[in-house]
Amino acid sequence: MRHQHCCMPSVKHILCAATLSLAAALPAAAQEFKLGVVTFLSGQAAGPFGIPAKNAAEITVDAINAGALPAPYNKKGIAGMPVKMILVDENGGPSKQVTEYRNLVERDKADAVIGYVSSGDCLAIAPVADELKKLTILFDCGAPRVFEEKDYKYVFRTRPHGAMDNVAAARYVADILPNVKKVNGINQNYAWGQDSWEDFTKSMAKLKPGVEVGTSQMPKLGAGTYSSEISALLLNDAQLVHSSFWGADLESFIQQAKARGLYDKQLLVLTAGEPSMFRLANEIPDGAVIGARGPFGVFAPDNALNRWFRDAYQKKFDSPPSYASYVMSQAILGLKAAAEKAMAKNPKPSGEDIVTALEKLEFEAPSGTVKMSLAKGHQAVQENAIGRFKLQGGKATIVDVKRYPPECVNPPEGTTAAKWIEAGFPGAKC
Amino acid sequence: MLRDRSTLALAIVMVALVVAGPFLPAWLRFVGTVALANALAVLGLLLLIRTGLVSFGQGLYYCIGGYAAGVGGKDLGLTDAFALLALGIVASGIISAILGLLLCRYREIFFAMFSMAFSMILYGLLSKSQKLGSTDGFNVVTPTFLGYAPDGANVKVWVFGLAVVLAFGVGIVLHQHLRSGMGYASEAVRDNEIRVEYLGVSAQYVVWWKYVLAAVLAALGGGIQALASGHVGPEMAYWTTSGEFVFIALLGGTAHVGAIISAAVIFEFIKTWVTQISPYTWQMFLGIVLLVIIMFLPKGLWSLLARMRRAS
Numbered sequence: 148m149r150h151q152h153c154c155m156p157s158v159k160h161i162l163c164a165a166t167l168s169l170a171a172a173l174p175a176a177a178q179e180f181k182l183g184v185v186t187f188l189s190g191q192a193a194g195p196f197g198i199p200a201k202n203a204a205e206i207t208v209d210a211i212n213a214g215a216l217p218a219p220y221n222k223k224g225i226a227g228m229p230v231k232m233i234l235v236d237e238n239g240g241p242s243k244q245v246t247e248y249r250n251l252v253e254r255d256k257a258d259a260v261i262g263y264v265s266s267g268d269c270l271a272i273a274p275v276a277d278e279l280k281k282l283t284i285l286f287d288c289g290a291p292r293v294f295e296e297k298d299y300k301y302v303f304r305t306r307p308h309g310a311m312d313n314v315a316a317a318r319y320v321a322d323i324l325p326n327v328k329k330v331n332g333i334n335q336n337y338a339w340g341q342d343s344w345e346d347f348t349k350s351m352a353k354l355k356p357g358v359e360v361g362t363s364q365m366p367k368l369g370a371g372t373y374s375s376e377i378s379a380l381l382l383n384d385a386q387l388v389h390s391s392f393w394g395a396d397l398e399s400f401i402q403q404a405k406a407r408g409l410y411d412k413q414l415l416v417l418t419a420g421e422p423s424m425f426r427l428a429n430e431i432p433d434g435a436v437i438g439a440r441g442p443f444g445v446f447a448p449d450n451a452l453n454r455w456f457r458d459a460y461q462k463k464f465d466s467p468p469s470y471a472s473y474v475m476s477q478a479i480l481g482l483k484a485a486a487e488k489a490m491a492k493n494p495k496p497s498g499e500d501i502v503t504a505l506e507k508l509e510f511e512a513p514s515g516t517v518k519m520s521l522a523k524g525h526q527a528v529q530e531n532a533i534g535r536f537k538l539q540g541g542k543a544t545i546v547d548v549k550r551y552p553p554e555c556v557n558p559p560e561g562t563t564a565a566k567w568i569e570a571g572f573p574g575a576k577c
Numbered sequence: 578m579l580r581d582r583s584t585l586a587l588a589i590v591m592v593a594l595v596v597a598g599p600f601l602p603a604w605l606r607f608v609g610t611v612a613l614a615n616a617l618a619v620l621g622l623l624l625l626i627r628t629g630l631v632s633f634g635q636g637l638y639y640c641i642g643g644y645a646a647g648v649g650g651k652d653l654g655l656t657d658a659f660a661l662l663a664l665g666i667v668a669s670g671i672i673s674a675i676l677g678l679l680l681c682r683y684r685e686i687f688f689a690m691f692s693m694a695f696s697m698i699l700y701g702l703l704s705k706s707q708k709l710g711s712t713d714g715f716n717v718v719t720p721t722f723l724g725y726a727p728d729g730a731n732v733k734v735w736v737f738g739l740a741v742v743l744a745f746g747v748g749i750v751l752h753q754h755l756r757s758g759m760g761y762a763s764e765a766v767r768d769n770e771i772r773v774e775y776l777g778v779s780a781q782y783v784v785w786w787k788y789v790l791a792a793v794l795a796a797l798g799g800g801i802q803a804l805a806s807g808h809v810g811p812e813m814a815y816w817t818t819s820g821e822f823v824f825i826a827l828l829g830g831t832a833h834v835g836a837i838i839s840a841a842v843i844f845e846f847i848k849t850w851v852t853q854i855s856p857y858t859w860q861m862f863l864g865i866v867l868l869v870i871i872m873f874l875p876k877g878l879w880s881l882l883a884r885m886r887r888a889s
Contacts, residue, residue: 188857236856241714242813243848245806246611250849253604267713271808274716278729290713297716337704337712367704368712 180228182208182482183251185244185262186287186475188236191369195394195422196264196287196471197237203472204261206459207479208232217451219484219511226486226496233257237264241271248272252281258498259283261478264471266290266338273302282502286478287471289440290338291564294522303505303525305481305517306474310564311556312391312418312440313343314572315531317350318556319436319549320387320416323535327351329359329385331413333376335396336365343391343418346568353571361385373400377407387414387436397423401430410435421445422469424536428543435536437545442514443470445545446532452480456513477512481519481527484510518553521560528553551577583835584749591745598737603730606737607805608845613740614801616841619825620747621794624787626831627755629767630684633819634692637699638669638792640814642799643717644709645669647809650718658720658739658804665796673792674785681785696814703811714810717803733805740801747794748834755834763787795822824863828870830877840878 184204187197208230210216214223224230233255235247244263251257259282263269269288276283276299283302285293289309293302320327330351334340344363351358361383364376377400380388388409392400397420404410410432417431421439424431431437439446444467447453456476460468468476485505489496496504507524510517517527530552534545555577558567567573598606618635625632642665649655649664676695683691704712719732727735754760762783765773770780803809812818821844829840851862874880 189860234856236852236859238860239852240812241808241810242611242802242806245808246608246845246849247852249604249607250853253602253607265713267710267808267810270710270713270716271806271810274807292710292713338707338710339712341707341711 178228179231180225180259181231181233181255181257182225182479183233183235183248183255183257183260183262184475185235185237185247185251185260185268187238187264188234190238191394192264193238195469199422199469199472200264200287200475201234202464203456203460203468203475204232204234204479206456206463207476210455210459211479211483217455219487220452220480222487225483226490226501227494235262237262237268241265241267244268245271245275248275249279252279257281259482259501261286261475261482263288266293269293269304273297273299276301280498282482282498282505284478284482287474290342291558294526295563298523299525301502303481303519303527304522305478305519305527307441307527307529307531307553307557308521308564309339309342309440310346310558310568311528311531311551312438313346314350314556314568315533315551316389316416316418316436316438317347317354318551318577319533320351320414321354322549323436323547324386324414327355327358327386329361329383331361331363331380331383331385331388333364333366333373333380333388333390333392333400335368335370335392337368340365340368340391344389346564347389347418349565349568350572353568359385369396371396371399373403374407377404377409380404380409380413381407385413387416389416389418391418393419393422398427398430401427405430405432419470420536422471424543424545425467428538428541431536431538431543433535433537436533437536438531438533439470440531441470441474441529442532442550443473444468446534446548447473447513448515450511450513450515452511453513473512473514477514477517480512481505481508481510481517484508520553521557523560528557531556581752583752583833587745587749587752587835591741591749594741594745595738598741599734601737603733607733608849609842610733610737610740610805611802612842612845613744613838614798614805615822615825615845616744616838617747617798617801618795619822619829619837619841620744620751620834621791621798622822622826623751623831623834623837624763624791624794626826627760627767628763628784628787630688630784630787631823632692632788632791633689633816633823634694634696635791635795635822636814636816636818637692637696638673638795639799639802639818639822640696640699640703640809640811641665641669641672642796643803643809643813644703644799645796646800646803647715647717648709650720651715656718656721656726657724658722658736661720661804662797662800665800666793669792669796670789673789677785677788677792680788681781693816693819696819697816700811700814703814710810712811714808714812717807717809719807720804736801736805740805743797743801744838747797748838752834759783759786824867826877827867828877830874830879832876832879832883836877836879843878 186200187193261284264287266288269285285304291308334344415435418438420437421444489500489504534548537546645665645668646661649661829836851859
């Protein structure tokens with residue numbers, strides 16, 4: 148042990164003590180809040196979701212560190228510390244994500260982790276987060292079952308789950324097409340597409356009893372060509388075609404279906420159409436029903452936070468933020484709001500303090516008010532908004548927007564989304 | 578048996594790792610567990626490669642092992658790690674015994690494609706079964722060990738210990754097997770099937786056996802992976818999973834079981850390391866590593882050892 152030798156004579160003794168106390172003071176001065184951010188940086192979901200979310204994380208973290216956010220987030224840092232972001236790619240499947248999550252928490256000592264677009268990843272990460280007792284916010288995945296199958300203490304989801312996408316879409320369709328008799332669907336054959344179609348048809352059956360299903364097409368994820376599916380849709384003369392397509396699949400389908408004249412006969416209902424709407428401005432037919440999986444993007448309310456968010460995003464990345472960007476920023480702001488609430492009690496809040504503060508919290512985001520009211524205060528609800536596409540002066544816009552309050556499109560506490568829809572939305576306040 | 582240097586070395590490393598297990602940093606232990614789970618599947622692949630066959634379908638049995646552990650916990654109420662692994666062994670044994678009857682007739686690219694096709698069929702089936710969570714998969718129970726239920730983080734220490742014992746135990750047995758009559762029969766089949774038949778050994782029988790053994794080892798690996806990560810999903814049967822196993826075998830080389838185990842560990846560390854240093858292009862890095870290995874070390878990293886031995 149060298150320091151014994153160093154501390155022998157008196158002058159050296161003092162120097163040694165000084166060095167030691169300096170060393171002790173240094174980490175405190177350089178203390179930072181390490182935030183693990185996990186989203187798709189490669190692969191199919193990177194373009195439509197992963198990169199817009201990463202961009203939003205960058206501008207939000209930068210603004211937090213500069214203290215440049217509008218009130219109530221105008222204090223610098225999270226829990227008084229500057230935020231250091233550790234970025235991880237979500238590609239590679241749930242078991243790889245479990246490894247990377249453990250590396251983030253145990254090796255890199257992250258103070259909190261925000262991440263996961265894929266529901267499979269969310270499902271796999273949640274029990275690990277509880278095992279490691281680390282505050283983890285699921286920012287984008289949709290599957291309601293994450294919190295329906297089990298309660299978690301350290302895991303939160305600051306965006307509403309996916310059931311409301313299709314409940315709201317069904318309500319909107321029932322409003323604008325009161326005489327709807329038959330619906331078609333084309334959804335990707337994986338958990339998200341299957342759940343979306345099931346939620347939509349079951350909601351329609353409750354809202355408009357007697358509605359028939361024409362055909363349900365389920366091509367595989369990333370199929371790219373849809374000629375036989377489009378033929379099947381054309382052969383079934385339903386009033387509408389429902390789709391939860393996203394990204395490249397959505398773009399290919401829209402263009403191929405346009406060429407075949409599908410839209411002349413059937414109304415297009417795109418529950419996740421918003422992120423692609425600007426790129427496809429000249430392809431999407433006027434009147435198509437568009438959702439953004441919540442009050443995000445074009446559906447976001449006009450408030451100071453949203454104005455800041457849109458300006459900052461547009462300025463840095465030269466495109467408007469889509470819903471993936473909104474939910475990422477919202478997750479970081481939820482964390483900041485919880486940390487500030489915890490600081491009122493304890494100026495140096497621990498991870499546990501922030502977890503307690505985030506439970507049942509209500510906070511403001513660019514998309515309006517977020518209420519952590521489901522799953523014992525771990526699952527957010529928000530209003531949902533649906534509208535119709537209109538090309539105005541060469542620009543993609545949304546008209547006829549209808550807003551559905553949180554209690555209208557989200558199940559109450561104590562039931563699952565599937566059971567709630569099956570039972571005909573008991574307790575819904577619209 | 579212990580007079581053999583390889584066996585002794587494997588046994589020493591196994592004991593050392595089991596003893597070191599509780600003292601390793603948790604993340605390191607976890608990466609190690611995943612690596613050893615993969616090593617088990619690749620040890621199975623080693624048997625096939627020695628027979629001159631490359632399987633792009635080890636993922637099929639890896640997935641069956643994982644789902645057997647998952648379903649055993651979810652629907653049968655089992656929590657014992659050994660029972661959950663045994664389910665996977667039985668399931669993969671039965672399925673591979675049947676599929677093996679078909680596959681043992683094919684060689685080369687036809688064997689590779691057939692093995693991959695069956696794996697992708699399982700992937701397709703699981704992706705459509707909403708009962709089993711579709712593409713999202715489902716979570717696996719926290720295992721117990723012969724009635725003992727370790728608390729919290731200690732479970733992962735136990736799973737690591739189990740992975741070490743299984744991977745190295747299988748390694749030792751395989752090392753003996755490769756030098757037994759049946760083991761040499763593999764290489765004979767690879768070199769000249771007609772001669773093997775003239776010697777009175779059925780080449781198809783040899784291939785069938787190796788296929789079933791490989792399947793059981795992959796299922797063990799999948800079971801360990803499921804218990805470690807606590808989640809199973811259909812991507813375990815996707816061809817890229819099988820591709821990773823082939824990658825590991827190429828990385829290490831097939832000269833020795835030690836090559837496979839060390840390659841599995843090296844691969845897992847390269848993977849998490851490049852994910853960290855290069856979050857956007859980690860797949861490209863893996864690709865470059867593979868290219869470099871194929872171009873400069875076609876017999877894998879293990880051939881470096883042999884070269885050094887020759888030099889000294």
